[in-house]
Amino acid sequence: MTREHLSPARGPVRTGLGAIALAAALAMATSACQSSSKASVVGQDSTTSAAAVGGAGTTTSSSAAATSKSSAPAAGGAFKIGQQVKVGAYTVTVHKVTYPYTNDLDQPDAGKAYVLLDVEVTNSSGDSQAFSSMLQLGLKDSTNHTYDETIVMGVDGNPPDGNIAAGKSLRGPVAFEVPAGSKGLQFSFMPDLGSDKTYIDLGE
Numbered sequence: 001m002t003r004e005h006l007s008p009a010r011g012p013v014r015t016g017l018g019a020i021a022l023a024a025a026l027a028m029a030t031s032a033c034q035s036s037s038k039a040s041v042v043g044q045d046s047t048t049s050a051a052a053v054g055g056a057g058t059t060t061s062s063s064a065a066a067t068s069k070s071s072a073p074a075a076g077g078a079f080k081i082g083q084q085v086k087v088g089a090y091t092v093t094v095h096k097v098t099y100p101y102t103n104d105l106d107q108p109d110a111g112k113a114y115v116l117l118d119v120e121v122t123n124s125s126g127d128s129q130a131f132s133s134m135l136q137l138g139l140k141d142s143t144n145h146t147y148d149e150t151i152v153m154g155v156d157g158n159p160p161d162g163n164i165a166a167g168k169s170l171r172g173p174v175a176f177e178v179p180a181g182s183k184g185l186q187f188s189f190m191p192d193l194g195s196d197k198t199y200i201d202l203g204e
Contacts (some may be wrong), residue, residue: 002020003026005093009061016114018133018192038087039079039085039086039087039198040085040086040087041079041083041084041085041086042084042086042091043203044086044167045190053151057098057100057116059101061154078199078200078201079198079199079200079201080184080200080201080203081094081095081096081097081200081201081203082094084097084122084151085189085198085200085202086115086124087189087191087198088191088192088195089123089124089125089127089129089191090121090122090123090124090129090131090186090189090191091122091124092119092120092121092122092198092200093119093120093122094118094119094187094202095116095118095119095120095171096117096118097115097116097117097118097187097202097203097204098115098116098152099114099115099116099185099204100113100114100115100119100180100201101113101114101116101152101175102114103116103152103153103155104154105153105154106152106153106154106179108177109177111179112177112178112180113177113178113179113180113181113193114150114152114153114176114177115139115174115175115176115177115178115185115188115202116152116174116175116177117173117174117175117202118171118172119133119137119159119160119171119172119173119174119177119187120160120169120170121160121164121169121170121171121173122164122167122168122169123142123164123165123166123167123168123169123182124166124167125166126166127166128163128164129163129164130158130162130163130164131161131162131163131164132161133149133159133160133161133168133174134148134149134159135190135193136159136189136190136191137149137187137188137189138176138187138188138190139175139176139178139185139186139187139188140188140199141178141179141182141183141184141185141186142182142183142184143184144165146180146188147177148174148176149174149175149176150175150176150177150195151175151177155172155173156173157171157172157173158172158173159173159174160172160174181204182204184204185202185204186199186200186201186202187198187199187200187202
């Protein structure tokens, strides 16, 4: 389990995230059979401009990703940064990745590094959807080791958590802690609890 970096004042945040995760789990459990989990690319890569998530390290953004109108993932079974990937009731886009991410307020454990993603989740269905980044988003490396979301102090914005109205989006930073030098990183997205995961290649 990934360590959560919390100061004493972050206790309410942890509790709140737990409540969101529980609510999302209940909502997703009732709607898991209502949508297809087949993933496809919507149109072409997203070029939406927004303030950078911030921090140091190597960054890759949607503007630098190759444009694609394909409805299939890239070679290796994963989609790319910047592609609007529709799966189930959602369309998910990774706009930017910063790895390793650093700031002055929080540091990873010895031998570890932070990966910070700018993620947008759109409700492509006709009904409101409860979304939890902790339950539905993840990361894996070239050894197929998986990582859960971690909380990093000093990051601007909040993860895309909460109820998403039909046709609306939530966008925000999602962080993970991995062994320093990890390769073959892929972002994972699960539209419903227990469904297959869709992967986006982070190019790292």
